[in-house]
Amino acid sequence: MQRTLTTDDALALPLDVAEPGQAVAAALSARLDRLPATWQLWKLVLLISLGGFFEVYDLIFTGYIAPGMAKSGLLQTTTSNLFGFNGIGAFVAATFSGLFIGTFFFGWLPDKFGRRSVFTFSLLWYSIGSIVMAMQHSSEGLILWRFITGIGVGIEIVTIDSYVTEMVPQQMRGRAMAFNQAIMFAAAPASALLSWWLVPIAPFGIDGWRYVVLAGALGAVIVWFVRRAVPESPRWLATHHRTEEAEREIARLEQAAVRESGRELPPPAPVVTPPAHRRASLAELWKPPYRARLLMLIAFNLCQAIGYYGFANWVPTLLIGQGVHVTRSLLYAFVIAIALPCGPLLAMLVADRIERKWLIVGSAFAVLVFGLLFSQARGATALIVLGILISLAGQMISVCYHAYQAELFPTAVRCRANGVVYSASRVGAMMSGFIIAALLRDFGVQGVFAGITCCMLAVMVSIGAFGPRTNGVSLDEISG
Incomplete structure (x- = not known):
């Protein structure tokens, strides 16, 4: 049986009365949902989306750099070797295999350790994996590190979608995700043009495809420093009994909304207490x-x-x-x-x-x-x-x-x-x-x-x- 309660009522409930943090989390979510679509919120979506940019960059350059790898002798393009362990088929398969492992077997990490923590961790995983992959001189090492890098990208994918969904109010979720996708897919022409320019050449005697890979890795490191300004999801904090931290983050967003709009926020909508969850x-x-x-x-x-x-x-x-x-x-x-x-x-x-x-x-x-x-x-x-x-x-x-x-x-x-x-x-x-x-x-x-x-x-x-x-x-x- 569902019941409605006010924000203050929910926040006053002890955790042994409400299901583990659920009433508190619902009350805090109601405060977040009444926020207008401020520049502060759009900036947060932008910073989160920059990580997704490198996810798409990584996926798109797979096909573009393969000819450069074949030219350098790391991958084979003959029909007999196309799907062998040293063929282009194996490189593509390693990419999607890593993505599958990352999404299916490690999708629980952001639920346990937090969106922000896993967000930055997976981005560093991708950067380190890409740097090591760019230094490989054997097909076995190349494909192994392509697989390892793909796992990090897979974790990043599921984290970003949930992160964006939880950081914005309900009336802008669709636009926020559309903006997120626009930033991410801007990587498609960027990756294509960079590959078109670098793959056929070898600046300073180094294969051009290696520069394409390193560009994504170094860019991700820069974005990691920028994204330290992104807070943890208040909804995740509330469901993990970290109510004071969640309250602090939402209060900061509320203050920014009042400053930008120049008027007081409307009262939160009545809270619907969600059903109890047995375990995550x-x-x-x-x-x-x-x-x-x-x-x-x-x-x-x-x-x-x-x-x-x-x-x-x-x-x-x-x-x-x-x-x-x-x-x-x-x-x-x-x-x-x-x-x-x-x-x-x-x-x-x-x-x-x-x-x-x-x-x-x-x-x-x-x-x-x-x-x-x-x-x-x-x-x-x-x-x-x-x-x-x-x-x-x-x-x-x-x-x-x-x-x-x-x-x-x-x-x-x-x-x-x-x-x-x-x-x-x-x-x-x-x-x-x-x-x-x-x-x-x-x-x-x-x-x-x-x-x-x-x-x-x-x-x-x-x-x-x-x-x-x-x-x-x-x-x-x-x-x-």
Whole structure:
């Protein structure tokens, strides 16, 4: 039986009356949710997002630096060795394997040790791993350290989504995640241009691909110092009985909001005491109501990743399949890639105005329609325009689901749940290469988009039929 209470009432409850910190946490969350969208909050989202920039930078340069590694003799490109331990296939597999391990097996770390602590720890892990990887001179060492670095990136992924979700009030969660994604995906053209410039050359006798890797590692170290200004999530602090620290952080945000707005804050909304959580464990996620949400998001992540990467990673090849010369296909692919950071900026206009679950469903339908049109197009203009539209729709899905899946679970297990469902996306990304290759070989470009259509239909059904509504709803109410 749920009951409402005021903020003062909840804060006055001793921990042996309220379920371990839950009433206190709900009261503090209500204070955070009544904050306006101030510059202070946007600055916090920006600082958190800078770490995500290097996550995307790391993923994007995987394909760009592989030719440079092959040129230096570290990786083989012959058909017989493509999937061997010294082939490009092994390098790509090591990347996604590390991401899977990081998200699935270590997603619990931010729930136990805090968002801020694991946030900075995983960024340093990525930096050190990248520096060591850039110094390798054997394929075995290169692939090993690529795997180790991928684990750090995987931990960072689940931490960022939960961190952003918990640091902002309910009325700006969608815009905050869209802004986060815009900052992150600005790394796509940056990585492409830096690789285009450095990979073919060897400044000072050092392979150019090593500079590309080191640039990301050193940039992440700089951002680590900047992000020391980011506080721990007050919601996480409250659920771990660190009420004084949570109170201090929220009071600081409230004071900044009053200074910026020039007026007093409205009173907090009545607090809905959330249900008790037995323990922050994987077993907790297999109990109602989280079990249904977990299964829904696992199916969604698996299918959306196959559809998303089935286009994003195969754009040049699909263009060639449509009769475009290889040189022009790379140029067209770069133009299409520029749309990646633009999609989240457009999403900021609607992310909190239209229900997130329906934005995901509508965007999946757009990918379906534009993809089928792309498979029939032949002219350069039509291919580029349709490719950009597919990218924009795919980015809308990405923006919305990163916010959506972080909203559906309570603070105590948010990162663990994100890790489990996001690991399905990593599996889908790994599978997409083999699935798309088989469809392209046997059925051509039309077959590829028929497969993507099936994936988008699964996305529409899973979210549209089984996903709850979240826009403008407090995290505690969604958890209940």
